[in-house]
Amino acid sequence: MAQRTKHIDRRYHFIKDALQQGIVDLVYCPTKEQVADIFTKALPKDRFNYLRDKLGVVSAQSLKGSISV
Template sequence: MSRHLEATTRTIWLRFVLDDFGEMQSEATPLFCDNMSAISMAKNPVFHQRTRHINRRYHFIREALQEGVINMQFCRSEEQLADIFTKALSKDRFKYLRSKLGVKPVSSLGEAVENEATY
């Protein structure tokens, strides 16, 4: 749950910065999560016996959901794009996530890279 807390905090901060630049976000920012239990706890305000250990400071995630600041969405672990920035990956997994981000390998850029290096 602490990852979600940090993601929510950073989302709120980034929305604030964008607003300062005149780029008001009209829709909730999607937060992709691979944990259905975390999504359920954040969306359901009912107190559960198993969740009583969660500190009250985590409840601001629920408030951010209710206010339309964030929208927690399920994303399979295999599709988590953030893994490319946070984990050691196999070569195949790295290439797959890199392609999902739209980043091309240097070798596929061909002459563009060679011409750029001569300037």
């Protein structure tokens, strides 16, 4: 077996075993709902704002005036 693909086989078997033992449950997540995209892709503004809201992150501009110093 090629050394560079060995880690892929280990991960696959680890996940397969965890599924069979009921330790983890894999749930389908549509591409449209992949919140990790905000960290890995350049996105249009509306898509970025949608994912940011799903993460519960607020714009710094929305905080303006919310704290008095």
